[in-house]
Amino acid sequence: DVKVTQSSRYLVKRTGEKVFLECVQDMDHENMFWYRQDPGLGLRLIYFSYDVKMKEKGDIPEGYSVSREKKERFSLILESASTNQTSMYLCASSFLLAATSYNEQFFGPGTRLTVL
Amino acid sequence: AQSVTQLDSQVPVFEEAPVELRCNYSSSVSVYLFWYVQYPNQGLQLLLKYLSGSTLVKGINGFEAEFNKSQTSFHLRKPSVHISDTAEYFCAVSAHSGAGSYQLTFGKGTKLSVIP
Numbered sequence: 644d645v646k647v648t649q650s651s652r653y654l655v656k657r658t659g660e661k662v663f664l665e666c667v668q669d670m671d672h673e674n675m676f677w678y679r680q681d682p683g684l685g686l687r688l689i690y691f692s693y694d695v696k697m698k699e700k701g702d703i704p705e706g707y708s709v710s711r712e713k714k715e716r717f718s719l720i721l722e723s724a725s726t727n728q729t730s731m732y733l734c735a736s737s738f739l740l741a742a743t744s745y746n747e748q749f750f751g752p753g754t755r756l757t758v759l
Numbered sequence: 760a761q762s763v764t765q766l767d768s769q770v771p772v773f774e775e776a777p778v779e780l781r782c783n784y785s786s787s788v789s790v791y792l793f794w795y796v797q798y799p800n801q802g803l804q805l806l807l808k809y810l811s812g813s814t815l816v817k818g819i820n821g822f823e824a825e826f827n828k829s830q831t832s833f834h835l836r837k838p839s840v841h842i843s844d845t846a847e848y849f850c851a852v853s854a855h856s857g858a859g860s861y862q863l864t865f866g867k868g869t870k871l872s873v874i875p
Contacts, residue, residue, distance in 0.1 A: 647802070676862075683768065685849060685867040686803075701862070733802055745791050745810050745853070748863060750802035 646670070647751035649734050655757045662721040664754050666734030673739035674746060675717035677701075677709060680731040680753070692717055693739055724758045731755050761786035761852045765866035772840055773874050780835040780869045782850035792833040793851040793863070794824055803849065809833060820844065845873045 650665035666675065676691040678701075688701030690709040698709050706728060710718045717736075721728055732754045737746040766781040784790065791810050795803040807818025814826040824835045833850060850866040 683867055685765075686863075686865040688862060691862065735803075745808070747805060747808070750795075750804070752800075752802045 647734055647736055647749050649732075649751040649754050651754050652752065653755050653757075655759065656721075656724050657759055658725060660721075660724050660758075662724045662756065662758075664719040664721075664732055664734075664756070666717045666719070666736075666751055667715050668717075668734075668736040668749070669715065670736065670738075670749070671714065672736035672749075673714070674737045674748075675711065676735040676737075676748065677707075677717065677719045678733045678735065679703070680733055686733065689719065724756075726758050729756060729758045761788075761790060761854060761864050763850050763852050763864055763866035765848075765850050765869050767869050768867065769870045769872065771872045771874055774842055775839045777838050778836065778840050778844075778871065780848050780850075780871065782833045782835065782866060784831050784833065784850070784852045786831075786852060786854065788854050791853045792824075792826060793853070794818065794822070794833075794835050795849045795851060795865075796820075797847045797849065797868075799846070806835070806848070840871070840873050842873050842875060844871060846871060 647668045677689045678686040680686050692698045692711040708720045734751040735748040737748045762785050764783045772778045793808045794806040796806045797803050807816050809816045809826045817823045822837050847868045847870050851863045
């Protein structure tokens, strides 16, 4: 079974703090993704990575950065947390197949972040 | 670019009644289509997918969906729902080729509430 784990289920931080959200997958997947999920907005892609040290911006990268030093681990960083970053954050991973092939994404359980 | 519209944000239905959750998409290229389910306080789980071939796709837990290219729809159905089907359901689309095939674009979700 594919397992995607996230370091915390719930996190409370203060405005201005630097926040690290960690994601680890155990299936040797090349692709990893960070989404944020808000009521009524669905899932929106923040960043993704298709290889170690590689990253690509998604739809809403502003206020976030990412790090991928090892294949199995993908970190989302909030340099200076703000209240509008209060959200559910979901990590996902998938194989890197040919561009015309399907890459099923497997999701972690999510981290509910509250910024006060 | 692709987009997904889920026409209903909330769908209440009585136990053992049939249900249809509607999804329309737009894309300038061929696509893969998916339905994911999110149970309370959990990550997303793949329910079913359409890649090619038969337009009627069967998934887990008795759900099925029909791909209709002319109407650009991928509606999800179940003939008889159970209390345990209470969850949020997300329709998603992935481009068939190119860099976009790595990414999923999600709808805003439909909350299915099964009433005893």
